[in-house]
Amino acid sequence: MTRFFALIGAASFSALAFLGRLSFFAFDSLRHIVTPPFYGRAFGTALIQIGFLSLPVVGLTALFTGGALALQIYAGGARFSAEAAVPQIVAIGMVRELGPVLVGLMVAARVTSSIAAEIATMKVTEQIDALITLSTNPMKYLTAPRVLAATLVTPFLVAVGDTIGIMGGYIIGTERLGFASAAYLQNTVDFLEAKDIASSLVKGAVFGFIAALMGCFFGMNSDRGAMGVGRATKSAVVAASVLILAANFVLTEAFFSA
Amino acid sequence: MIHLSNVHKSFGSAAVLQGVTLDIEQGQSLVLIGASGSGKSVLLKCILGLETPDSGTITVDGKPANPPQFLDRFGMLFQGAALFDSLPVWENVAFRALQTGQERPMAKKRAIEKLDRVGLSAKVADQFPSDLSGGMRKRAGLARAIFSDPDIIFFDEPTTGLDPIRANTINTLIRGVVDEIGATTLTITHDLTSVDAIADKVAMLKDGKIIWQGVPDELRASSNPDVDAFVTGRAAP
Numbered sequence A: 001m002t003r004f005f006a007l008i009g010a011a012s013f014s015a016l017a018f019l020g021r022l023s024f025f026a027f028d029s030l031r032h033i034v035t036p037p038f039y040g041r042a043f044g045t046a047l048i049q050i051g052f053l054s055l056p057v058v059g060l061t062a063l064f065t066g067g068a069l070a071l072q073i074y075a076g077g078a079r080f081s082a083e084a085a086v087p088q089i090v091a092i093g094m095v096r097e098l099g100p101v102l103v104g105l106m107v108a109a110r111v112t113s114s115i116a117a118e119i120a121t122m123k124v125t126e127q128i129d130a131l132i133t134l135s136t137n138p139m140k141y142l143t144a145p146r147v148l149a150a151t152l153v154t155p156f157l158v159a160v161g162d163t164i165g166i167m168g169g170y171i172i173g174t175e176r177l178g179f180a181s182a183a184y185l186q187n188t189v190d191f192l193e194a195k196d197i198a199s200s201l202v203k204g205a206v207f208g209f210i211a212a213l214m215g216c217f218f219g220m221n222s223d224r225g226a227m228g229v230g231r232a233t234k235s236a237v238v239a240a241s242v243l244i245l246a247a248n249f250v251l252t253e254a255f256f257s258a
Numbered sequence B: 001m002i003h004l005s006n007v008h009k010s011f012g013s014a015a016v017l018q019g020v021t022l023d024i025e026q027g028q029s030l031v032l033i034g035a036s037g038s039g040k041s042v043l044l045k046c047i048l049g050l051e052t053p054d055s056g057t058i059t060v061d062g063k064p065a066n067p068p069q070f071l072d073r074f075g076m077l078f079q080g081a082a083l084f085d086s087l088p089v090w091e092n093v094a095f096r097a098l099q100t101g102q103e104r105p106m107a108k109k110r111a112i113e114k115l116d117r118v119g120l121s122a123k124v125a126d127q128f129p130s131d132l133s134g135g136m137r138k139r140a141g142l143a144r145a146i147f148s149d150p151d152i153i154f155f156d157e158p159t160t161g162l163d164p165i166r167a168n169t170i171n172t173l174i175r176g177v178v179d180e181i182g183a184t185t186l187t188i189t190h191d192l193t194s195v196d197a198i199a200d201k202v203a204m205l206k207d208g209k210i211i212w213q214g215v216p217d218e219l220r221a222s223s224n225p226d227v228d229a230f231v232t233g234r235a236a237p
């Protein structure tokens, strides 16, 4: 019995220690974002890698989801003669929840994994050590540009995702469900509030921050060898996904609970 | 100039360094030998401040080497070269200059000069590290280590994986930075030819301690069984 409590104690202790290291890492990366030197080239590369190159996957995900959402709302709404609400519910569903969450998870899949694998490989092959011996702080050179780029560019990805998602709903709505084109768009625009859009973009920034931070954190703390790189990548993606969903709940609560 | 006193370092239960005491004089070329896995690279990383010793002191010019504060004076060739995959070779070589704001064309010109010194053609400059052979990567790493003319340079197995002619070029280069620039160097090698070509002093690491020190000539004459084993390649009795 004491063994059992000792185990629980040890587990919660290491969980707390982990959270402590993670928050320290987060604050440290923020500190390095705001203090010079700044690595402009690394930041530019990160912007392209994280932002521009994520556009296709974000667009496709949003398009299919928006279309499926319209079909479901139409079918579900028909049970109590609420089919007409398709434009409004697609808009609100995409902008408030699905847009940011899907983009966040796609960024976690695409960006967190590649950041974690790259930095872990650098760690394992002593490139991080080499950076230090060349008087360059790895937190500044590797972490800061990636975290900053992801935080700034993910809201744009979310905006694109929201728009394309709504377009997906619009295409299904007008082509398959018999909505009039102008009325569908008018309904969407009238219904969305500034707060919906603001929450969407804020979520994007937070999710982008989490995604890049997890990639850097697990990469920098990778164990040695190819196994270490694999484990770091897996842990980074899992942690980023879970944290994004948890943060999404907290943010929804903060923005929309009455 | 570099002074190690009773340095200990363990990884978990594995005690790697168990009381290393060693002195490197200004302008001296020290060669560190010892069996594979004896902790030579770890010792280097302790001096560089990349690993923190569990106990003992390491000083450079009388000042503690940890936390790392001499990095601007240090050059380091890693055993695996540790080139940055994401940068072309010349940006690797000129990394320090680029970080301190030197113009790119100028930095590239200097990088090509250094590449030439280690026997790599200008063509290599624009290639990426993954396109190079192991020996070429090593030499590019060497060019990076000597790029900004540091006065203390560490070479971790500079000639491993090179053909005899290239190895000779590298030995001459290392001896050159000591003789011409007056740099202080610490070189790890398993190669007896290198020892003869570059060493002012040789130290042997075994069981976490420096068990033998002397000049290269004494190496061959030594009656120490471990030193004899290194020279003859026969396991110590």
Ligand SMILES: Nc1ncnc2c1ncn2[C@@H]1O[C@H](COP(=O)(O)OP(=O)(O)OP(=O)(O)O)[C@@H](O)[C@H]1O
Residues within 6 Å of the ligand: B011, B016, B034, B035, B036, B037, B038, B039, B040, B041, B042, B043, B079
């Ligand atoms: N970061 C680390 N974590 C755990 N063990 C380590 C670490 N770095 C080195 N070691 C261990 O320390 C020992 C000495 O390693 P080191 O790389 O210094 O050997 P070496 O003398 O340079 O050998 P070689 O001539 O083969 O390069 C090895 O047993 C190695 O497994």
Ligand SMILES: [Mg+2]
Residues within 6 Å of the ligand: B040, B041, B042, B079, B156
């Ligand atoms: Mg070694």
